[in-house]
Amino acid sequence: MDKKVITTNRKAFHDFTIFEKYIAGIVLTGTEIKSIRKNAINLKDSFCKIEDNEIFLYNCHISPYEQGNRFNHQAERTRKLLLNKKEILKISNKIKKDGYTVVPLEVFLSHGFAKVEIGLAKGKKIHDKRDDIAKKDQKREMDRASKMKY
Numbered sequence: 185m186d187k188k189v190i191t192t193n194r195k196a197f198h199d200f201t202i203f204e205k206y207i208a209g210i211v212l213t214g215t216e217i218k219s220i221r222k223n224a225i226n227l228k229d230s231f232c233k234i235e236d237n238e239i240f241l242y243n244c245h246i247s248p249y250e251q252g253n254r255f256n257h258q259a260e261r262t263r264k265l266l267l268n269k270k271e272i273l274k275i276s277n278k279i280k281k282d283g284y285t286v287v288p289l290e291v292f293l294s295h296g297f298a299k300v301e302i303g304l305a306k307g308k309k310i311h312d313k314r315d316d317i318a319k320k321d322q323k324r325e326m327d328r329a330s331k332m333k334y
Contacts (some may be wrong), residue, residue, distance in 0.1 A: 210298050239272055250329040288300050
């Protein structure tokens with residue numbers, strides 16, 4: 185698949201345990217896609233919500249396009265995501281029944297179209313975060329030891 189990753193939500197991987205991933209299209213204006221192509225997007229505090237069997241992306245900051253005129257977009261407007269009805273119903277049922285959250289994980293370009301990868305996630309507790317950090321440190325140490333020449 186022809187995929188160019190624009191940005192990833194590293195905070196989501198730190199704060200949440202991801203269970204399932206979906207790829208959705210984003211409804212954008214002309215100046216928004218130009219800003220995304222310039223990597224002027226931030227997913228740090230963004231989240232997704234389902235309203236009236238449609239899924240929306242909130243708090244995603246796309247900087248205004250520099251060459252945009254008076255028709256430039258608002259930086260943090262609510263954006264609609266494009267998913268199949270079956271996928272939206274499946275996600276909605278998981279949210280209601282199991283207490284999941286929908287978090288955007290990364291934005292990428294695929295064949296010229298901006299896509300967002302969203303994940304069904306549950307929040308991590310503090311001790312889970314510490315365990316993950318300890319595992320990363322152990323892996324880093326093992327990689328370092330294996331690369332050393334004797």
